[in-house]
Amino acid sequence: MRKIQANIRHLRVLKNFSQEQFAEELGWTRSVIGSYEEGRSEPSIERLIDLSNYFNIPIDILVKNDLRLAKDTSFIDVGNKRVLFPITVDEANEDLIEIIPAKASAGYLQGYADPEYIEQLQKIKLPFLPTGTHRAFPIKGDSMLPVKDGAFVVAKYIEDINELKDGRTYIVLTKDDGLVYKRVYNRIEEEQSLILHSDNKLYAPYRVKIKDVLELWEFTCCINTQEYDENELKLSSIVTMFQDLKVELKSIKQLNHLEL
Numbered sequence: 001m002r003k004i005q006a007n008i009r010h011l012r013v014l015k016n017f018s019q020e021q022f023a024e025e026l027g028w029t030r031s032v033i034g035s036y037e038e039g040r041s042e043p044s045i046e047r048l049i050d051l052s053n054y055f056n057i058p059i060d061i062l063v064k065n066d067l068r069l070a071k072d073t074s075f076i077d078v079g080n081k082r083v084l085f086p087i088t089v090d091e092a093n094e095d096l097i098e099i100i101p102a103k104a105s106a107g108y109l110q111g112y113a114d115p116e117y118i119e120q121l122q123k124i125k126l127p128f129l130p131t132g133t134h135r136a137f138p139i140k141g142d143s144m145l146p147v148k149d150g151a152f153v154v155a156k157y158i159e160d161i162n163e164l165k166d167g168r169t170y171i172v173l174t175k176d177d178g179l180v181y182k183r184v185y186n187r188i189e190e191e192q193s194l195i196l197h198s199d200n201k202l203y204a205p206y207r208v209k210i211k212d213v214l215e216l217w218e219f220t221c222c223i224n225t226q227e228y229d230e231n232e233l234k235l236s237s238i239v240t241m242f243q244d245l246k247v248e249l250k251s252i253k254q255l256n257h258l259e260l
Helices: 003-014 019-026 030-037 045-055 059-064 102-111 115-119 230-259
Strands: 075-078 081-084 097-099 134-138 152-157 169-174 178-187 193-197 206-209 213-223
Touching (some): 003 030, 019 045, 102 134, 134 213, 152 169
Antiparallel strands (some): 169 213, 178 193
16 A cells, blocks of 8 residues: 555545545545545645645645544654644534643653643634644743733644744753743754844843754734733834834935935
8 A cells, every 4th residue: 555545545534524525625536535545646746735735734745644643642753853734623624723831831841742631621612723733832921022921822743843934933942951932043054053032132142052952833823811001002013113214224324325
């Protein structure tokens, strides 16, 4: 049995789909699904792209690896790399996201690679999320204001660290610091490291080596668990105004330099 043949059936079963339901999800026909699973034909590159996009799994992993090894867990080990896929679903076959509870966040460093730890986490459904594997992480402290202490950041798993977008915010899991939420700057090519910045300038930026980064999750949305008061909203508006003003002043300075 070819790996892609077994993988298509395995992923369909993990989603609790019949062949007909799976075909409808992908815009294929039931007979096409049947022919792939029974090995009577193989998917074209266009169909492999459909599968890759739907499950958020790279094509080479779909073709080269036996995903049945994942059983009913949320990831599979491929060499020294872990590939996560969104296979947790509710009764309506909607993807669910795991919530890392605030009290247990310290244990995430020990449990992130333990399927039993991940499976026992509470789960919620947020239907507006983009495709991909998401988790909700608790935020502690005031280093990333206006995101408040006690809020949750919902973030999308980044499989390849080279997909990191400079200056965006990420949940970063490292060997030494555990979970942190920071604005990240890519220094992989020059120094094999990332620079982590807090939006609250009272906290100094620091570097982490790529070899120490265990997981990277890109910000999708924030869920606040407490209401903002009037002063906090004003402060946030003032900070935004000064940030915009700084950009405008920089542009004027560059323009004056060109005129001189």
